[in-house]
Amino acid sequence: MKLSISTTAKDQVFTKLQKANQAFQEIYKGDRIERQPIHTVYGGANLFKHTTATSLGKKALSAFTTYAPNFAVFGQVFQLKGHESLPQTDMDAAILAEAFGSMIEEERQTHPAYFSYQVYHKVLAKLQSEAVEDFRIDFEDGFGNRSNEEEDETAMRAAREVAIGMEKGSLPAFIGIRIKPFTEDMKERGLRTLDLFVSTLIGETGGKLPTNFVVMLPKVTIPEQVTALVECFELLEEALSLPHGTLKMEMMVETTQSILDKDGINPLMRFIDASQERCIAMHFGTYDYTASCGITAQYQEMDHPVCDFAHHVTKVALAHTGIWLSDGATNTMPIGPHRGEELTEKQADENKAVVHRAWKKGYDHIRHSLWNGYYQGWDLNPNQLPMRYAAVYAFFLESYTEAVPRLRTFVEKAAQATLIGDVFDDAATGQGLLNFFLKALNSGAISEEEVLATGLTLEEIRSRSFKFILENRR
Numbered sequence: 001m002k003l004s005i006s007t008t009a010k011d012q013v014f015t016k017l018q019k020a021n022q023a024f025q026e027i028y029k030g031d032r033i034e035r036q037p038i039h040t041v042y043g044g045a046n047l048f049k050h051t052t053a054t055s056l057g058k059k060a061l062s063a064f065t066t067y068a069p070n071f072a073v074f075g076q077v078f079q080l081k082g083h084e085s086l087p088q089t090d091m092d093a094a095i096l097a098e099a100f101g102s103m104i105e106e107e108r109q110t111h112p113a114y115f116s117y118q119v120y121h122k123v124l125a126k127l128q129s130e131a132v133e134d135f136r137i138d139f140e141d142g143f144g145n146r147s148n149e150e151e152d153e154t155a156m157r158a159a160r161e162v163a164i165g166m167e168k169g170s171l172p173a174f175i176g177i178r179i180k181p182f183t184e185d186m187k188e189r190g191l192r193t194l195d196l197f198v199s200t201l202i203g204e205t206g207g208k209l210p211t212n213f214v215v216m217l218p219k220v221t222i223p224e225q226v227t228a229l230v231e232c233f234e235l236l237e238e239a240l241s242l243p244h245g246t247l248k249m250e251m252m253v254e255t256t257q258s259i260l261d262k263d264g265i266n267p268l269m270r271f272i273d274a275s276q277e278r279c280i281a282m283h284f285g286t287y288d289y290t291a292s293c294g295i296t297a298q299y300q301e302m303d304h305p306v307c308d309f310a311h312h313v314t315k316v317a318l319a320h321t322g323i324w325l326s327d328g329a330t331n332t333m334p335i336g337p338h339r340g341e342e343l344t345e346k347q348a349d350e351n352k353a354v355v356h357r358a359w360k361k362g363y364d365h366i367r368h369s370l371w372n373g374y375y376q377g378w379d380l381n382p383n384q385l386p387m388r389y390a391a392v393y394a395f396f397l398e399s400y401t402e403a404v405p406r407l408r409t410f411v412e413k414a415a416q417a418t419l420i421g422d423v424f425d426d427a428a429t430g431q432g433l434l435n436f437f438l439k440a441l442n443s444g445a446i447s448e449e450e451v452l453a454t455g456l457t458l459e460e461i462r463s464r465s466f467k468f469i470l471e472n473r474r
Contacts, residue, residue: 028320031438031464032280036324037134037174038443039388040283041379044142045177048158050165053172057131060385063334064127067355068120068386071097075116077356078363078390081398082112109401119397123389126444131385134174137162139193140181140218151189155196163204176214176250182225190217191232198247202240209246214280218252219288223267226251226274233278249278254285256292259313268317282318283378284310286328302328302365311372327369329378334358334387359387366391375439389444396445399436407433408455411469430466437461 043052068074072086072093087093100108100117108114137158139151146154158177165171177197180190194215201209217229226249233247251271253259261267272279289310290300301307307328314325335358336351343351362384369377370392379388410430437454438461440446451461460469 029322030320032322032324033462033464035173035442036376038376038392039379039385040134040136040174040326040376041132041382042136042138042142042178042329044144045137045139045154045158046143048137048161050161050168050170053132053135054170056382056385057127059382060131061127063355063383064124064386067334067352067359070094071117071120072113074120074123074390075113077359078387078394079360080116080119080390080394082115085112086116087113115394115397119390119393122393122397122445123386126389126393127385130173131382132172134212135172135176136216137175137177139190140178142178148189148192151193152196155193156200159197159200160204162201162210166205166208166210171210174212174214175210176212176216178216178218181219182217182228183219183221187225187228194232195236198236199240202242207241209242214248214250216250216252216283218285219254220251220271221255221257222261223270223274226271226279230274230276230278245278247278248280249275250281250283251275251279252283252285252288253310253314254288254292256289259310266313266317268314269321272318272321272323279323281324281326281376282314283326284314284328284374287331289328300331302330303368308372311374315373324376325374326376326378327372327374329380330358330362330365330384331380332358332361333381334362334383335381355383358383359390362387363391367395370395375443392443393445396436396440396443400440400446400450403433403436404453407437408453411454411456430470434461434464434466434469438464 041056043056049055068077070090070093072088072090074080075083075086087096096113097117100111100114103111139155143151143154162171162175177194179194180186182190198209215229215233217226220226229249233249234244236242237244237246253268258268258271259266268282284307286302286307287300290304290306293306295304295306311327318325334355336354338347338351366377366388369375375392377388379385407430410433437446437451437456441448441451441461448458451458454461456469460472463469
């Protein structure tokens with residue numbers, strides 16, 4: 001059979017196409033393989049200490065054990081799968097918990113109350129081991145506009161506390177600072193705080209930054225603000241003898257101009273380009289964004305349709321670039337109205353009702369974020385941490401039992417089709433199943449052992465590529 005297009009002509013066409021394809025692949029590299037935290041706690045810089053993460057964890061655990069004293073109460077608060085069958089008394093819950101210990105795995109898994117029991121103990125273990133994954137020392141909304149002298153002193157004191165935390169190993173796995181925005185009226189203050197914090201920290205540690213340290217730039221509206229921060233990073237790195245590219249940043253989507261600029265174009269990729277590969281994440285600011293849309297305070301919620309629009313536009317703009325996305329926070333705090341240790345029964349019940357309502361509201365917000373494909377969010381108070389982990393773990397564990405055989409069978413059939421040269425054109429389904437296990441493992445909802453039940457190796461799972469798995473199983 002004679003081809004009509006010569007090899008030379010074809011090569012000329014494909015050489016040009018190769019350059020375009022490679023340029024595309026350089027931009028859309030796919031998801032990063034590093035662990036992404038499932039939440040970020042924002043706290044005022046004036047309150048930060050090297051023990052803050054530990055202290056928040058203890059408070060979160062205390063709230064958990066106080067307002068969810070057993071798995072039955074826990075499941076009822078969040079209305080977890082099978083909650084209709086949960087025991088109604090503490091004694092009955094204790095009896096059933098003991099019975100689960102003597103059941104075989106298959107019997108436990110089919111019991112309607114076991115799901116609440118399973119999620120409860122995973123949340124308990126998380127709060128005991130690593131309640132805070134990520135913390136942002138906040139010099140913006142959580143700190144407010146104070147005198148220059150006070151912010152200067154706070155920046156240096158917070159840096160010294162971070163240095164102590166590095167030495168004692170008391171910092172969370174991820175940490176950073178949020179400076180004031182690089183708007184015309186705040187740029188000087190934002191840079192001064194950044195300079196004082198980083199310079200003090202480097203001086204205290206002998207040139208080291210914490211692992212996974214990042215600088216959050218809020219209220220970004222134009223690429224030039226990002227460019228300015230990058231240039232300041234370069235000046236700091238040179239002055240402090242840090243390797244080029246050491247300082248990393250995040251940005252916040254919290255204005256309508258971050259979604260559509262004056263020309264009706266989404267500017268987020270221009271923000272990312274301006275960061276010169278220093279930006280690792282984009283966070284959503286629920287309340288600033290809804291305010292910029294003219295939403296009144298009563299309706300400024302994470303699940304408002306204007307937020308869904310911004311979320312989806314952001315995901316479409318930044319999909320497959322490796323930029324992590326984070327949703328915002330629920331501002332209804334799970335804190336009872338009565339304080340003190342010696343409360344009346346009525347006061348304790350009123351506290352419980354308030355906390356349970358706030359937990360359920362926050363839980364629903366987080367589930368809405370997860371449904372929209374946002375696997376990270378903010379927390380503003382330690383009492384919110386139980387609802388964070390309850391929502392994330394329940395979200396993944398609800399589908400785990402069905403997803404395991406589905407992925408195992410899907411891989412086997414797809415690999416067989418590839419092996420015999422049959423047509424296999426549903427790789428997106430396989431990638432979707434793989435993404436489920438990647439996110440579930442990353443969040444702590446399932447363990448490495450539970451992932452291996454799929455028949456895949458950890459190397460295959462962490463490849464993040466269904467195509468890679470098939471090619472290596474030919």
